[in-house]
Amino acid sequence: xxxxxxxxxxxxxxxxxxxxxxxxxxxxxxxxxxxxxxxxxxxxxxxxxxxxxxxxxxxxxxxxxxxxxxxxxxxxxxxxxxxxxxxxxxxxxxxxxxxxxxxxxxxxxxxxxxxxxxxxxxxxxxxxxxxxxxxxxxxxxxxxxxxxxxxxxxxxxxxxxxxxxxxxxxxxxxxxxxxxxxxxxxxxxxxxxxxxxxxxxxxxxxxxxxxxxxxx
Amino acid sequence: xxxxxxxxxxxxxxxxxxxxxxxxxxxxxxxxxxxxxxxxxxxxxxxxxxxxxxxxxxxxxxxxxxxxxxxxxxxxxxxxxxxxxxxxxxxxxxxxxxxxxxxxxxxxxxxxxxxxxxxxxxxxxxxxxxxxxxxxxxxxxxxxxxxxxxxxxxxxxxxxxxxxxxxxxxxxxxxxxxxxxxxxxxxxxxxxxxxxxxxxxxxxxxxxxxxxxxxxxxxx
Numbered sequence: 001x002x003x004x005x006x007x008x009x010x011x012x013x014x015x016x017x018x019x020x021x022x023x024x025x026x027x028x029x030x031x032x033x034x035x036x037x038x039x040x041x042x043x044x045x046x047x048x049x050x051x052x053x054x055x056x057x058x059x060x061x062x063x064x065x066x067x068x069x070x071x072x073x074x075x076x077x078x079x080x081x082x083x084x085x086x087x088x089x090x091x092x093x094x095x096x097x098x099x100x101x102x103x104x105x106x107x108x109x110x111x112x113x114x115x116x117x118x119x120x121x122x123x124x125x126x127x128x129x130x131x132x133x134x135x136x137x138x139x140x141x142x143x144x145x146x147x148x149x150x151x152x153x154x155x156x157x158x159x160x161x162x163x164x165x166x167x168x169x170x171x172x173x174x175x176x177x178x179x180x181x182x183x184x185x186x187x188x189x190x191x192x193x194x195x196x197x198x199x200x201x202x203x204x205x206x207x208x209x210x211x212x213x214x215x216x
Numbered sequence: 217x218x219x220x221x222x223x224x225x226x227x228x229x230x231x232x233x234x235x236x237x238x239x240x241x242x243x244x245x246x247x248x249x250x251x252x253x254x255x256x257x258x259x260x261x262x263x264x265x266x267x268x269x270x271x272x273x274x275x276x277x278x279x280x281x282x283x284x285x286x287x288x289x290x291x292x293x294x295x296x297x298x299x300x301x302x303x304x305x306x307x308x309x310x311x312x313x314x315x316x317x318x319x320x321x322x323x324x325x326x327x328x329x330x331x332x333x334x335x336x337x338x339x340x341x342x343x344x345x346x347x348x349x350x351x352x353x354x355x356x357x358x359x360x361x362x363x364x365x366x367x368x369x370x371x372x373x374x375x376x377x378x379x380x381x382x383x384x385x386x387x388x389x390x391x392x393x394x395x396x397x398x399x400x401x402x403x404x405x406x407x408x409x410x411x412x413x414x415x416x417x418x419x420x421x422x423x424x425x426x427x428x429x430x431x432x433x434x435x436x
Binding site for chain 2: 067068069088091092095096098099102
């Protein structure tokens with residue numbers, strides 16, 4: 001909760017604070033940072049998405065990277081229920097694109113559609129913003145594409161990105177190791193290394209889900 | 217002009233879905249499906265390479281007859297829904313589900329007084345066995361041993377009626393399917409310009425090549 005200066009301006013997402021901030025959206029970004037880590041890397045050879053599976057008790061692990069279309073995948077960090085809704089939405093948009101144009105969707109267009117959808121929840125009344133950050137990656141006619149969609153609806157093209165718990169440290173490792181011509185295998189290794197380094201406890205190989213989409 | 221009988225039902229043989237013949241039949245471990253390639257507008261041949269046989273997913277196909285726009289839209293809509301089903305669950309829908317999904321779409325439209333003007337076959341192989349679903353514009357769906365739609369269907373039904381039997385092999389079924397369709401190509405003016413044909417078995421969908429079809433027809 002914020003101090004006296006901003007008191008009351010964090011009660012609804014559609015209300016600006018006097019400094020021009022949307023404080024509910026900033027809180028939503030905090031809930032992304034509490035999610036388990038997800039990593040995306042792209043190079044001229046394709047895209048790799050990876051994430052840490054957090055399994056509690058005797059629950060069966062859910063997937064961390066989700067298929068959206070033939071060559072499009074997405075991973076998210078944050079509120080699982082909100083993520084599920086956005087994943088369903090992305091699949092629906094991909095199929096609508098196929099029905100309309102008889103072609104697989106472009107990833108920029110799809111990411112923008114999901115961004116538009118998130119943005120509505122920062123302007124409409126009676127709703128809260130999505131508590132997830134979404135990495136959408138894959139290959140299309142333009143080559144390798146990787147986009148980050150944030151809870152406010154921002155859509156950013158990224159070379160590599162980490163979201164979730166430990167993202168700051170993960171991004172600094174990615175910055176250090178990233179090259180434009182990484183192979184798919186190198187990107188897979190890098191993604192796994194990043195996750196292993198920021199998770200302090202022992203991680204087993206099976207706790208990391210990796211999906212690669214090579215550019216043919 | 218749609219003729220309705222006293223029960224308000226369409227008689228498909230008084231006014232068949234125009235200018236097409238499609239044929240599908242069940243055999244021991246799968247189905248054979250064949251369609252012609254002519255699109256007609258009255259006595260005019262509107263296309264010599266119309267695609268009337270569509271893959272819905274790895275084990276399910278559909279044939280179309282009737283209004284081309286309606287049929288193509290329905291194929292796209294069904295495909296999109298089947299893809300969403302598989303993406304959301306991680307396993308594919310069965311042929312039975314594909315057929316019944318399309319039937320519900322047709323029924324809903326029929327009861328909104330603006331039916332899709334189509335006759336379609338949804339065929340494939342799933343865990344319940346091989347299926348040949350015959351769907352009409354009202355949303356009726358019947359799982360048949362064999363079926364035919366379009367203006368030439370009566371000719372093809374004659375051949376299927378005479379030669380189809382339980383327990384056909386794949387080769388026998390292919391021959392019978394092509395024979396039934398080639399009869400319509402010979403005797404129906406709105407059917408012709410070659411054929412598309414495929415087999416669905418446990419390995420998935422196999423399209424017959426131009427040469428294969430030619431060879432089988434010569435041997436008939």
